[in-house]
Amino acid sequence: MQEIIHMENLWFKYKTNWVLQDINLRICEKEFIAIVGQNGCGKTTLVKHFNGLLKPDRGSVTVYGVDTKDTSTAELAKVVGYVFQFPDSQIFARTIYEEVGFGPKNLKFSDREIDEVVHSSLSRVGLEKSLDTTPTALSTGERERLVIADVLAMNPRVIILDEPTTGQDHITCHNVMKIARDLVNLGKTVIVISHDMELICEWAERVIVMHEGRIVNNGRPKNVFSRFEMLRDIGLSPPQVSVLARSLKFEETPVTIDEMIDVLLRRLCLEHSEVC
Amino acid sequence: MSIVKYVDRKSIFHSLDPRTKIVLCTAIMVVSLIFNHPLFLASTFVFVVTLSFIAKIHTEFLSRIRLLVAVVILAFVLWTLTYRLSLFVPHKEVKVLLKLGPIIIDELSFLYGISMPFRVLVLIGTPLLLFMTTTFTDMTLALVKLRLPYTWAFTVSLSLRLVTSIFNEAHTIRDAQISRGLELEKGSLLQRIKNYIPVISPLVSKVMEMEDQLSISMETKAFGAYPKRTYYKNLKMIGVDIALIFSSICLFFILLWLRLNNVGIIA
Amino acid sequence: MQAIKAEGLSVKYYMSDDYILKNVNVSIREGEMALITGPSGCGKSTLIYCLAGIIPHHVTVEKYEGRVLLFERDISKERFSEIAKICGVVLQNPTSQIFGMTVLEDLAFGLENLCLSRSTMEKKLNEVLELVDLKKYVNTDPQDLSGGERQRLVIGSLLAMNPKILFFDEPTSNLDPRGAKEVLLALNRLRKLKKTIILVERKIQDIALSVDRIIALKDGSVVFDSSPRDFFSNMKLVETLGVSSPQIVRLSYLLREKGIDLKIPLTIEELRKQLVEILGEG
Numbered sequence: 001m002q003e004i005i006h007m008e009n010l011w012f013k014y015k016t017n018w019v020l021q022d023i024n025l026r027i028c029e030k031e032f033i034a035i036v037g038q039n040g041c042g043k044t045t046l047v048k049h050f051n052g053l054l055k056p057d058r059g060s061v062t063v064y065g066v067d068t069k070d071t072s073t074a075e076l077a078k079v080v081g082y083v084f085q086f087p088d089s090q091i092f093a094r095t096i097y098e099e100v101g102f103g104p105k106n107l108k109f110s111d112r113e114i115d116e117v118v119h120s121s122l123s124r125v126g127l128e129k130s131l132d133t134t135p136t137a138l139s140t141g142e143r144e145r146l147v148i149a150d151v152l153a154m155n156p157r158v159i160i161l162d163e164p165t166t167g168q169d170h171i172t173c174h175n176v177m178k179i180a181r182d183l184v185n186l187g188k189t190v191i192v193i194s195h196d197m198e199l200i201c202e203w204a205e206r207v208i209v210m211h212e213g214r215i216v217n218n219g220r221p222k223n224v225f226s227r228f229e230m231l232r233d234i235g236l237s238p239p240q241v242s243v244l245a246r247s248l249k250f251e252e253t254p255v256t257i258d259e260m261i262d263v264l265l266r267r268l269c270l271e272h273s274e275v276c
Numbered sequence: 277m278s279i280v281k282y283v284d285r286k287s288i289f290h291s292l293d294p295r296t297k298i299v300l301c302t303a304i305m306v307v308s309l310i311f312n313h314p315l316f317l318a319s320t321f322v323f324v325v326t327l328s329f330i331a332k333i334h335t336e337f338l339s340r341i342r343l344l345v346a347v348v349i350l351a352f353v354l355w356t357l358t359y360r361l362s363l364f365v366p367h368k369e370v371k372v373l374l375k376l377g378p379i380i381i382d383e384l385s386f387l388y389g390i391s392m393p394f395r396v397l398v399l400i401g402t403p404l405l406l407f408m409t410t411t412f413t414d415m416t417l418a419l420v421k422l423r424l425p426y427t428w429a430f431t432v433s434l435s436l437r438l439v440t441s442i443f444n445e446a447h448t449i450r451d452a453q454i455s456r457g458l459e460l461e462k463g464s465l466l467q468r469i470k471n472y473i474p475v476i477s478p479l480v481s482k483v484m485e486m487e488d489q490l491s492i493s494m495e496t497k498a499f500g501a502y503p504k505r506t507y508y509k510n511l512k513m514i515g516v517d518i519a520l521i522f523s524s525i526c527l528f529f530i531l532l533w534l535r536l537n538n539v540g541i542i543a
Numbered sequence: 544m545q546a547i548k549a550e551g552l553s554v555k556y557y558m559s560d561d562y563i564l565k566n567v568n569v570s571i572r573e574g575e576m577a578l579i580t581g582p583s584g585c586g587k588s589t590l591i592y593c594l595a596g597i598i599p600h601h602v603t604v605e606k607y608e609g610r611v612l613l614f615e616r617d618i619s620k621e622r623f624s625e626i627a628k629i630c631g632v633v634l635q636n637p638t639s640q641i642f643g644m645t646v647l648e649d650l651a652f653g654l655e656n657l658c659l660s661r662s663t664m665e666k667k668l669n670e671v672l673e674l675v676d677l678k679k680y681v682n683t684d685p686q687d688l689s690g691g692e693r694q695r696l697v698i699g700s701l702l703a704m705n706p707k708i709l710f711f712d713e714p715t716s717n718l719d720p721r722g723a724k725e726v727l728l729a730l731n732r733l734r735k736l737k738k739t740i741i742l743v744e745r746k747i748q749d750i751a752l753s754v755d756r757i758i759a760l761k762d763g764s765v766v767f768d769s770s771p772r773d774f775f776s777n778m779k780l781v782e783t784l785g786v787s788s789p790q791i792v793r794l795s796y797l798l799r800e801k802g803i804d805l806k807i808p809l810t811i812e813e814l815r816k817q818l819v820e821i822l823g824e825g
Contacts, residue, residue, distance in 0.1 A: 039690055039719040053451050074459045082455040089445070090452045092477035102474065106457030140583045154457065167716045169583055169745050170787040195719050198790055235721035240790040240811055247815050248822070257794050265801065267822055413644050434642075441638075489639040492601055496632045496640065497653040498704065501624030506658050508651035508668075 001028040009059035019045050021213040032184045033191045034200040037210035038235050043193045047160050051080040081156030085163045087143040091135045103154040121152035141172030158189045177203040198239045201255040226253035280407040289331035294410045294418035296517040301406045303528045308398040316540040317394035324401045331409050348393040356389030387542045546573040546739040551609030563589045565763040576740040581760035582785040587743045595710045596626040631701030632710045637693035641685045653704045667703045675699035691722025711742035748789040752809050
């Protein structure tokens with residue numbers, strides 16, 4: 001798979017603290033990545049380097065072959081879309097059309113193109129019926145989907161979602177992750193920052209674990225979340241099913257409900273043939 | 277906001293009663309206003325800097341004062357060039373030093389040109405010294421003891437906090453909109469103002485929300501439940517404080533007497 | 544005595560077309576810990592604001608029908624400052640409730656407003672620092688604390704005012720997992736102190752296990768009011784509410800569908816015990 005983001009020996013300082021230390025990271029296209037870690041570990045600082053909001057103090061960040069040090073965020077916005085954590089910190093327009101059309105307008109899309117992308121991105125997030133409503137009339141979950149549409153309308157190749165599920169109900173969480181998965185299937189790269197370990201295990205293909213400015217683990221959810229001691233040391237908890245499997249002394253560590261069911265049924269088959 | 281931030285050190289100056297510090301700083305500022313000779317004003321400024329050494333905050337103090345370099349140079353240039361045009365200062369016949377077309381710089385203008393920057397430095401540096409060595413709470417307590425209503429001091433501290441929060445929020449919103457391709461610095465002045473609408477609009481809503489939360493929060497802490505309130509921390513004047521206040525006042529009157537006898541002014 | 548009672552409570556905001564709360568009746572005993580939950584817009588925050596007296600005292604609404612009784616006294620007839628002495632409210636964003644420049648100052652703020660003597664304040668402050676485990680941060684600037692620590696500070700500052708009832712409006716929603724755990728620990732400690740606790744939460748997986756009661760709202764009406772075990776035994780209801788249930792509960796339901804006989808567990812340990820028997824572990 002083609003490598004699209006490359007961070008090499010990245011160090012970043014905020015005032016006198018090194019908030020990011022020696023980050024080396026490669027991201028390829030069509031990846032569905034989750035970044036986890038305690039608040040303050042540097043997750044948001046890290047992703048702000050992807051679209052040039054922050055520039056490295058040491059080392060380099062290359063996005064689609066372009067060094068971010070020499071590029072403006074407005075320029076990088078053409079390929080990297082960043083959905084910020086709180087929808088209300090972004091939504092400003094009086095109509096949804098104007099709101100979703102803001103990004104494409106800044107990127108100098110033609111009127112016809114703007115019309116197309118507004119409709120298609122609203123449709124992608126399931127808000128096509130809301131075109132005539134005002135943003136303030138939307139529910140919290142709908143507002144979250146709206147800001148995703150805002151960014152999708154710019155047609156980026158990489159989409160960053162900064163805690164899209166925090167403060168949202170179960171249904172919205174599921175919707176957001178489904179939208180993310182659909183985007184990956186369409187060929188985009190999605191990077192999600194989240195605290196919801198169970199959700200991440202279900203949807204993400206790769207998990208990057210950060211602690212105190214460093215990447216401490218980077219791999220498939222199954223591998224990352226079976227390392228209980230590492231997780232405990234940095235204050236994260238594995239999914240309940242993993243804890244359950246460990247307490248039942250299983251060799252493998254399932255990280256989703258489906259995996260756990262598989263494991264249990266196989267065990268039962270071995271022990272009690274009547275269940276199979 | 278961080279310019280006036282408190283710097284924690286264990287120094288004699290820090291441990292003085294805040295009222296003492298307020299009296300001392302007020303005296304210094306008034307002195308800088310009644311004298312205008314460059315030597316006097318320069319010594320006053322040196323005195324303030326010495327205090328910052330005693331308070332062990334000289335590094336931070338000087339680095340913050342350094343931000344005033346532009347202001348100082350401006351003051352020097354402005355005063356030197358415009359002194360002759362001033363209506364309040366007596367014009368006497370003095371030696372002309374420089375003539376640039378219609379602008380005349382004589383000895384007096386030059387002297388004033390040197391003193392005014394020092395006055396500016398003292399007027400800004402002294403409150404800065406005060407804020408850097410006194411926590412906001414201590415200031416509030418001192419003002420309350422000096423009979424200022426608590427609500428006033430509390431309002432000021434709350435406003436400072438709110439301003440910090442607003443700045444932080446504005447920064448986040450700005451980042452979010454820049455990430456959507458917004459180029460704030462592009463275009464004519466009118467265009468640039470229009471560019472800020474996507475930043476101002478969510479900010480205003482956020483501010484109103486913050487204010488709302490804040491007033492509910494204050495009520496949850498029983499603010500205003502009773503007409504009076506008690507204070508956990510106690511301010512106590514000790515020997516050093518009284519001695520210092522006494523000497524400051526004495527010194528002030530001595531200086532005032534000197535001034536009335538035309539010492540320390542540019543003749 | 545019932546600590547808090549809502550009788551026929553119906554509330555409508557100015558800008559809405561419909562009532563946000565419709566004829567709500569809840570009754571909470573002293574010392575109970577109740578969780579109010581439901582989908583977005585169901586009225587849970589409004590309910591808690593009404594129970595805490597913020598509505599009608601601080602927020603005006605177009606229609607306020609029925610009444611809320613705080614230890615048998617009508618809340619709308621009391622002064623809010625009197626209510627604040629009995630009720631503590633922890634809001635979602637801890638920073639908005641912090642007023643001191645150091646932890647100690649902030650904890651003392653409410654006590655100063657209540658005109659307590661210095662010796663009383665000293666005693667309470669020491670107690671509270673211990674309870675919320677912030678002793679080592681006594682002189683720290685709250686801005687330097689983590690989210691969980693800040694939330695604990697807010698809890699401590701309200702606790703120092705000795706309220707009988709504590710309300711929490713989504714206290715863990717802005718916190719990371721560790722912060723959320725710290726708040727849960729603090730809540731359990733509050734329970735041991737026999738405080739009445741009423742909280743609103745959306746992510747209820749962890750908290751649901753510690754509460755006595757779950758009150759679920761949908762479209763402004765109470766649709767469920769009973770124990771957590773009863774709540775999770777009714778999966779259809781849980782799903783329509785859009786509320787997340789603990790992973791092991793969902794797991795158990797799916798295993799049941801596969802023909803494995805299980806009682807719905809509330810803790811990992813409960814499920815483990817059942818599975819050990821079923822798997823015939825030796």
